[in-house]
Amino acid sequence: VARSDKDQRSSLVLSENRYPTGWFQIAWSDEIARGAIKSVRYFGEDLILWRGEDGVLTCQDAYCLHLGMNIGVRGTVEGNEVKCPWHGWKWNSEGRNTEIPFSELPCKTNLKLKTYPLVEWYGAVMVWHDLLDREPMWELDVIPDLEGDGYFPIVPSCRIVHRIKAHPQMPLENSCDIFHVSFVHGGQPGELISLEFDGPHAIEQLGIDYGVKREKTWLTPDGEQQAVIHARMGGIGNTWLKFPDELIAGVQLTNVTPVDDTYSDYWFGMSTRRPDEVSEEPAGRDRKMIDLQMKIIEQDFFTWENMKVLHAPNFAPEEAKNYSALRRWARQFYPNLDDGQPFYAEVEEKPAEID
Ligand code: FES
Numbered sequence: 001v002a003r004s005d006k007d008q009r010s011s012l013v014l015s016e017n018r019y020p021t022g023w024f025q026i027a028w029s030d031e032i033a034r035g036a037i038k039s040v041r042y043f044g045e046d047l048i049l050w051r052g053e054d055g056v057l058t059c060q061d062a063y064c065l066h067l068g069m070n071i072g073v074r075g076t077v078e079g080n081e082v083k084c085p086w087h088g089w090k091w092n093s094e095g096r097n098t099e100i101p102f103s104e105l106p107c108k109t110n111l112k113l114k115t116y117p118l119v120e121w122y123g124a125v126m127v128w129h130d131l132l133d134r135e136p137m138w139e140l141d142v143i144p145d146l147e148g149d150g151y152f153p154i155v156p157s158c159r160i161v162h163r164i165k166a167h168p169q170m171p172l173e174n175s176c177d178i179f180h181v182s183f184v185h186g187g188q189p190g191e192l193i194s195l196e197f198d199g200p201h202a203i204e205q206l207g208i209d210y211g212v213k214r215e216k217t218w219l220t221p222d223g224e225q226q227a228v229i230h231a232r233m234g235g236i237g238n239t240w241l242k243f244p245d246e247l248i249a250g251v252q253l254t255n256v257t258p259v260d261d262t263y264s265d266y267w268f269g270m271s272t273r274r275p276d277e278v279s280e281e282p283a284g285r286d287r288k289m290i291d292l293q294m295k296i297i298e299q300d301f302f303t304w305e306n307m308k309v310l311h312a313p314n315f316a317p318e319e320a321k322n323y324s325a326l327r328r329w330a331r332q333f334y335p336n337l338d339d340g341q342p343f344y345a346e347v348e349e350k351p352a353e354i355d
């Protein structure tokens with residue numbers, strides 16, 4: 001059965017299906033000091049992020065279970081609990097009510113404020129989101145380069161967050177869209193060397209030629225250089241890239257988190273290898289590479305802001321295979337799509353005849 005674009009059975013359109021399952025970044029770790037509380041809004045929900053005096057960071061639904069106050073507005077952290085500003089009820093990092101200040105009843109043990117599984121991952125605050133409230137189904141990757149102190153931490157000057165008008169799947173799909181590169185980023189098209197899937201992970205090798213036909217550039221002082229970039233995606237919202245050491249010893253994080261039905265936050269952070277023990281952040285060529293990557297990510301935004309999602313897109317034969325494979329893999333992260341419909345129309349993988 002042919003599907004038209006009036007057919008709205010896609011997770012990219014239906015609001016109740018918009019929020020995929022997985023790990024998503026909602027802040028940088030150093031934005032919330034001990035004893036601090038921050039209000040954020042993701043997955044269409046108001047949330048609080050607070051850090052106890054013990055250093056533990058907690059993400060919870062913002063609304064107090066007493067009478068519904070948003071605790072993020074004038075709420076305070078006391079010890080390892082958060083206190084609602086309206087009647088002073090306290091909640092701990094498991095979401096349990098621990099104090100009712102004005103009652104004979106010390107607390108209501110049956111209450112539980114929704115609390116999100118949270119991991120601080122190389123400076124990014126990642127929470128597990130699942131519409132069906134299932135426990136985390138995979139762990140965040142260990143990035144060997146970022147273990148220990150051989151690489152810089154992702155300091156504020158090496159990171160940025162953009163609010164974009166796009167579903168998080170658009171930046172994900174961009175990673176296998178080789179043919180937009182020359183138009184949008186002004187470079188060579190590059191080559192998708194491999195794209196493999198392993199449960200919730202997609203692993204990609206991307207071949208890019210730098211400094212093509214130039215005797216030397218700041219990045220390629222010895223002339224043209226072919227680089228193989230390794231990308232690893234955990235679900236829809238969590239991607240990291242490793243640049244080859246011969247080009248630049250660098251790791252890039254790009255995490256995309258749905259805010260509501262229209263917007264997402266696109267988090268970018270980059271780290272490079274420490275050249276010595278005294279430097280505190282990337283300099284020289286490394287700094288330039290970070291600035292370049294920051295610029296490159298922004299170049300895509302106008303496409304997502306000015307497109308509509310075609311449920312039955314028309315792929316050229318050269319791109320159909322990878323696009324279809326990535327979309328089929330991504331389908332698993334939308335738990336509410338149980339209507340038996342394909343996520344997208346199946347795509348022709350062989351060259352079509354021209355009539
Ligand atoms: S609404 Fe939070 S203590 Fe009353």
Ligand SMILES: [Fe+2]
Pocket residue numbers: 174180181184185300
């Ligand atoms: Fe792009």
